[in-house]
Amino acid sequence: MGFDDVARTILASYGQPVDALFESFEREPVAAASLGQVHRARYRGDVVAVKVLRPHVEEQVAADIAAARRILKLVGRWWNHPHIRRLQVVLDEFELRIAEEMDFRLEAEHALEIGANFAGNRLVIIPKVFVDLARQRVLVLEFIEGTRIDRLDPARVNVRAIVQTLIELYVQMMYVDGLFHADPHPGNLMIAPDGRVVLLDFGMVVRVPLETRRDLMRTVTAAVRRDAEGVARGFWDLGLIVPGTDPAMVRWLAELLITNAYSRTTAQERLDTLIADRVMQTLFDFPIVVPQHLVYFARTAALIEGIGARYDPYFQAIPVASPVFLRMRTRMLRSLGEPATPSLAEVATVAGYALGTAARWVADTFDSLVGKESSNGRGPADVAPGLPATRNGPRPS
Numbered sequence: 001m002g003f004d005d006v007a008r009t010i011l012a013s014y015g016q017p018v019d020a021l022f023e024s025f026e027r028e029p030v031a032a033a034s035l036g037q038v039h040r041a042r043y044r045g046d047v048v049a050v051k052v053l054r055p056h057v058e059e060q061v062a063a064d065i066a067a068a069r070r071i072l073k074l075v076g077r078w079w080n081h082p083h084i085r086r087l088q089v090v091l092d093e094f095e096l097r098i099a100e101e102m103d104f105r106l107e108a109e110h111a112l113e114i115g116a117n118f119a120g121n122r123l124v125i126i127p128k129v130f131v132d133l134a135r136q137r138v139l140v141l142e143f144i145e146g147t148r149i150d151r152l153d154p155a156r157v158n159v160r161a162i163v164q165t166l167i168e169l170y171v172q173m174m175y176v177d178g179l180f181h182a183d184p185h186p187g188n189l190m191i192a193p194d195g196r197v198v199l200l201d202f203g204m205v206v207r208v209p210l211e212t213r214r215d216l217m218r219t220v221t222a223a224v225r226r227d228a229e230g231v232a233r234g235f236w237d238l239g240l241i242v243p244g245t246d247p248a249m250v251r252w253l254a255e256l257l258i259t260n261a262y263s264r265t266t267a268q269e270r271l272d273t274l275i276a277d278r279v280m281q282t283l284f285d286f287p288i289v290v291p292q293h294l295v296y297f298a299r300t301a302a303l304i305e306g307i308g309a310r311y312d313p314y315f316q317a318i319p320v321a322s323p324v325f326l327r328m329r330t331r332m333l334r335s336l337g338e339p340a341t342p343s344l345a346e347v348a349t350v351a352g353y354a355l356g357t358a359a360r361w362v363a364d365t366f367d368s369l370v371g372k373e374s375s376n377g378r379g380p381a382d383v384a385p386g387l388p389a390t391r392n393g394p395r396p397s
Helices: 003-014 057-078 082-101 104-117 159-177 210-224 228-237 247-262 267-276 279-284 292-311 317-327 329-335 344-375
Strands: 036-043 046-053 138-142 179-181 189-191 197-199 205-207
Touching: 003 046, 003 138, 057 082, 082 292, 104 138, 104 159, 104 179, 104 205, 159 179, 159 197, 159 210, 159 292, 159 317, 159 329, 210 228, 210 247, 210 292, 210 317, 210 329, 228 247, 247 317, 292 317, 317 329
Parallel strands: none
Antiparallel strands: 036 046, 046 138, 179 205, 189 197
């Protein structure tokens, strides 16, 4: 949107013109999307990201939702298929969340709460919120430099470690805190120059009911153990299966997914096998409908799978996530109010993680010393520098 619209929105929100409120304000946005855009500015000495909602966007969203409902209703008359019911669920969830996204005061509250949940965590950065400037149509946040998670140089970073960190963050949000960042597209995830994961855009945040967290944990635990019966039972408990479905079909699906999850092949090879065996046709018609509150879990799983496969064609989410899940199992159980006696596998995993962390610390310290000697002219530096800071700030919705 043009700067005149931005200036009018800021004036209406604060009763002050842009140049009176901010020490400097870049006229060109650093990012723009369908709901709003972000400008870099300076406020009381801090570099900030100013997120501004588009004029009349509420009316446009309402019209789009109404049109989508008319289309689904028309198609549903002629084609009674699980896909239509799935799309209706997604549309219901979208209508609920998009309304929240268009009130930046809610986004400020979400960012503050998630920031508090990760206070002291050295793996993640949550941008600071300038609470006194939070308005319905304007939000001011700390401006963070970093590299988009889908634009990393795999030769200079440990992508597998980054994906494991991402999994750890989402395991905490979904299972421990019950409040998670539900818009995890690559534009909202960056890697800071020091290697920390940066979460941006808290307009779409989901609270997870306690019973759903319990069902999810039991299902994932079964997947880690390769227990097809447990996974199938979890599908029923989570409400994924249409009533009346043959339990044998659900067990077949669970076995298929577990086999696929642990198959040491590329994503393309797995897809080719499914197509050749006509499994894709069966899955297309399978009576599964994702409940409204689980839509964003599926989206997050797809993002993690996609990021991993982007850098490693053999990437499989379950084997990578299993050590993280085992290591955090006690925390998850305690948050769910259940007995939390560490299992042997969990103790071994935590011990391995501790040893690995110590080993990395020793290696990093050694590399740092080598780097200092190299900079003093004592030898060539063979330590990859930190990630270059690109000019990426918080992304608009």
